[in-house]
Every structure is written in C-alpha cells, then in structure tokens.
Amino acid sequence: xxxxxxxxxxxxxxxxxxxxxxxxxxxxxxxxKLIGLALMQSAVFLLYITMAKVExxxxxxxxxxxxxxxxxxxxxxxxxxxxxxxxxxxxxxxxGIIVRIKEEFGxxxxxxxxxxxxx
Amino acid sequence: MFMTEIFSAFLLTLLVVTALAAxxxxxxxxxxxxxxxxSLLIAINFFLLDAADVALTEAAVGAGVATVFFLGALALTxxxxxxxxxxxxxxxxxxxxVTLVLGYATLGMPSxxxxxxxxHVHVAPFYxxxxxxxxxxxxxxxxxxxxxxGYDTLGEVFVVFTAGIGVxxxxxxxxxxxxxxxxxxxxxxxxxxxYLIPRVVGRLFIPFILLFGLYVQxxxxxxxxxxxxxxxxxASSIILYALLEGEERALRLIPRKVLNGLTAGGALLYxxxxxxxxxxxxxxxxxxxxxxxxxxxxxxxxxxxxxxVGITVTGVLLTIFHAFAARERF
Numbered sequence: 001x002x003x004x005x006x007x008x009x010x011x012x013x014x015x016x017x018x019x020x021x022x023x024x025x026x027x028x029x030x031x032x033k034l035i036g037l038a039l040m041q042s043a044v045f046l047l048y049i050t051m052a053k054v055e056x057x058x059x060x061x062x063x064x065x066x067x068x069x070x071x072x073x074x075x076x077x078x079x080x081x082x083x084x085x086x087x088x089x090x091x092x093x094x095x096g097i098i099v100r101i102k103e104e105f106g107x108x109x110x111x112x113x114x115x116x117x118x119x
Numbered sequence: 120m121f122m123t124e125i126f127s128a129f130l131l132t133l134l135v136v137t138a139l140a141a142x143x144x145x146x147x148x149x150x151x152x153x154x155x156x157x158s159l160l161i162a163i164n165f166f167l168l169d170a171a172d173v174a175l176t177e178a179a180v181g182a183g184v185a186t187v188f189f190l191g192a193l194a195l196t197x198x199x200x201x202x203x204x205x206x207x208x209x210x211x212x213x214x215x216x217v218t219l220v221l222g223y224a225t226l227g228m229p230s231x232x233x234x235x236x237x238x239h240v241h242v243a244p245f246y247x248x249x250x251x252x253x254x255x256x257x258x259x260x261x262x263x264x265x266x267x268x269g270y271d272t273l274g275e276v277f278v279v280f281t282a283g284i285g286v287x288x289x290x291x292x293x294x295x296x297x298x299x300x301x302x303x304x305x306x307x308x309x310x311x312x313x314y315l316i317p318r319v320v321g322r323l324f325i326p327f328i329l330l331f332g333l334y335v336q337x338x339x340x341x342x343x344x345x346x347x348x349x350x351x352x353x354a355s356s357i358i359l360y361a362l363l364e365g366e367e368r369a370l371r372l373i374p375r376k377v378l379n380g381l382t383a384g385g386a387l388l389y390x391x392x393x394x395x396x397x398x399x400x401x402x403x404x405x406x407x408x409x410x411x412x413x414x415x416x417x418x419x420x421x422x423x424x425x426x427x428v429g430i431t432v433t434g435v436l437l438t439i440f441h442a443f444a445a446r447e448r449f
Binding site for chain 1: 134135138139141142147164168171176177184185192202204209211213217218228229233234242247250258260263268272345432446
C-alpha cells in the first residue's frame with residue numbers, strides 16, 4: 001500500500017506541473033497564465049514535501065523524554081515554508097503588472113495587447 | 120494507517136481534478152476560487168506528509184491571502200477570458216509527453232518514505248541530534264529556519280520586502296487613461312458594513328484570528344509556527360477588517376507610514392541581530408554570543424529574528440492589499 005501511494009504521489013507531481021505549463025502555453029489570458037505558474041510552483045512544493053516523509057515518522061518537533069521516535073526530514077520543509085511566502089509576494093508583483101497592462105491597453109489578453117502594440 | 124493512506128490518495132486525486140478544472144474554466148472568478156480550494160487540499164496533504172509548519176503556511180497564505188490578492192486584481196481587470204486557447208494541440212502534446220517522461224523518471228526516485236534515501240542521510244540527522252544541545256527548542260523546523268540557515272531566511276525576507284516595494288512602485292503611478300472597471304473590492308468608506316451577517320460574524324472572528332496569529336508567532340519554537348505563518352495570519356485578520364469596514368478605516372487603524380515602517384523595520388531588525396552578533400565578537404547571524412550562555416543566546420536570537428520576519432511579512436502583505444484596494448480611486 002505504501003509503495004502504491006508513493007508511486008501515486010510521484011505521478012500526481014507531473015500531472016499538476018504540466019497542467020500549470022498547459023495554462024502558460026495555451027491560454028492567452030495573462031491572469032490565467034499567472035494561475036498556471038502558481039500551479040506549477042505548488043507541484044514542486046508537493047514533490048519536496050513528499051521526499052521529506054519518512055515511513056512511520058512524525059513531524060520534526062521533538063518530543064522530550066521519548067526515545068526512538070522517528071522524525072521526518074525538517075530541511076525540505078524549511079525550504080518550502082519560505083518558498084510559499086516568497087511565491088505569494090512574487091505572484092502579487094505579477095498581478096500588479098497585469099493591472100497596469102489592463103489600465104494601459106484596456107485588455108489582459110496577450111494577442112490583443114500585442115495588436116495594440118507596445119508604445 | 121491504512122485509512123490515512125486511502126484518504127491521502129483520495130486527496131491527491133481531488134487535487135489533480137481541481138487543478139485541471141482551474142485551468143479549463145474560462146470564468147476567471149471560478150478559476151481563482153478553485154485555486155483557493157486547491158491550496159486548502161494541498162495544505163491537508165502537507166499535514167498528512169508530516170509537514171505541519173508548511174501546512175499552516177499554505178493554508179494561511181495560499182487559501183487565505185493569495186485568494187484575496189487574486190480577487191483584488193480580478194476586480195480591476197476582466198472576469199471572463201475572451202481569447203480562445205492557442206497552440207492547443209502543441210500544448211496537449213507537450214502535456215502528455217512530459218508527463219510520461221517525468222512519470223518514467225520518478226520510477227528511479229528513492230521509494231516513498233524510505234529512511235535511507237539520500238535526502239535523509241546528509242545533514243538532517245545532524246539537525247535532529249544536535250538541536251537540543253545547541254539551542255534546546257523542540258521545533259527543528261524553526262531551528263533550521265532561524266539559525267542553521269539564517270542567511271537563507273534573511274535572503275528570503277529581503278525578497279519579500281523587494282516584492283512589496285515592487286508592487287508599491289508599479290501601482291503607485293497614475294494610469295494614463297481611464298478604463299472601465301468590472302467590480303470593486305472594499306470600496307472606500309463602506310466595505311460590507313451594511314451587510315449584517317458578514318459584519319457580525321467577522322467582528323466576532325477578528326480578535327481570535329489576531330490572537331491566534333500572535334500565538335503562532337511567539338510559540339513557534341515549541342509548536343508549528345513562526346514568523347512567516349504569523350505574518351500571514353495577522354495580515355489576513357487586518358484584511359478581513361478592511362473588507363468589512365472599508366479600506367479607509369483599515370488605513371486609519373494602521374496608516375501607510377506605519378505600514379512602510381513595518382515593511383522595512385522587520386528586515387532591518389533581522390539584519391540588526393546579525394550585526395549585534397558581530398559586535399559581540401561572533402560571526403554575522405551567530406546568536407550564541409548574544410548572551411553569556413550560548414543556548415540562551417540562540418533562543419534569544421531566534422525569538423527576535425522570528426519577530427522581524429513576522430513584522431516584514433505582515434507589512435508587505437498589507438501594503439500589497441492596500442495597493443490593489445486603493446487602485447480603484449485613481
């Protein structure tokens with residue numbers, strides 16, 4: 001069962017990643033592209049956290065007085081924890097740029113923006 | 120144990136379905152709401168994978184603050200996606216090909232939960248063994264975040280700070296021409312004040328959210344939590360206040376000057392701890408020299424830098440929110 005779940009985790013990662021990439025390639029709406037980027041990002045988060053898991057382990061918060069407790073790996077968790085907050089900040093920056101594009105061109109569709117031409 | 124695994128597999132399936140639906144729908148409002156649900160699902164999944172700290176962050180940031188930001192930007196742009204998809208066959212081809220290749224590649228990964236996987240035998244055992252001796256706090260994630268990888272976290276805090284400054288610059292200028300707006304968030308004076316139920320329920324919740332944020336901040340060494348999570352939770356309680364009472368009142372509560380001070384002050388506080396360590400005769404960001412007892416010094420350093428992280432994250436998230444909310448008044 002554990003083995004199946006592991007394979008399933010590893011299969012879900014490319015599916016999530018590629019659904020994000022699909023949005024970035026195929027969608028012309030800039031807003032949608034940004035959502036795609038966010039999906040890609042969280043797929044990578046999931047992969048990292050999957051690798052941090054130790055079978056039969058528990059969260060890396062020490063239990064004083066208890067011997068022989070198996071803890072999951074704290075390092076990937078730290079990396080992803082900070083990456084999530086950085087991710088929302090950079091996504092907000094992208095949203096800011098999209099709002100400005102809308103104000104200047106009246107649209108956020110990539111093809112229409114290109115037609116109107118950069119000044 | 121068996122039930123947990125079934126639940127986990129179910130959550131993963133739901134995650135894929137939500138992601139595909141969020142990409143497929145052409146109504147952007149629906150898409151944003153689906154990404155909010157996606158964040159909540161992935162947070163539960165992180166929790167099942169023993170990453171309580173990450174789950175807390177994802178729930179506060181992804182499902183809470185991010186959804187508000189996306190909706191705020193959506194109110195200023197268009198709700199419906201107009202152009203049809205382009206390069207569709209190419210994109211689907213890439214989707215299938217890369218999924219197959221990556222799926223095949225992951226067969227070579229160390230098997231799930233294997234305690235002997237390379238990632239578990241490098242520095243992680245050192246962190247787990249030595250933390251009680253070096254700083255005597257139970258939450259290893261906080262110890263790694265604040266002390267072992269303090270430089271890294273300082274860098275992240277400055278990235279967050281820079282993104283906040285960037286949003287201020289981009290949305291701080293006047294638009295060259297008026298464009299039609301499709302909706303409004305937290306419009307000016309009123310907000311949702313004339314809606315009874317959100318107002319009553321929201322008012323009830325805000326103090327508790329704030330209290331929980333402070334608990335997460337100051338209890339981060341002993342339970343899941345820390346500056347990043349607390350910052351997001353505190354910011355979301357103020358954002359809730361702004362949505363209920365109108366943006367003006369929220370700005371009266373925390374004026375822009377104070378926000379700017381918070382944004383810069385937290386990062387500076389973090390850096391100052393590093394410099395204090397240097398003045399006390401240690402290396403930059405070495406907390407052991409801050410007190411007579413190295414363990415006490417480490418704990419003190421961690422407490423102060425976590426406070427710095429929390430202050431900056433709160434400041435930046437609120438600055439970004441106000442930048443979007445104020446946009447409609449230009």
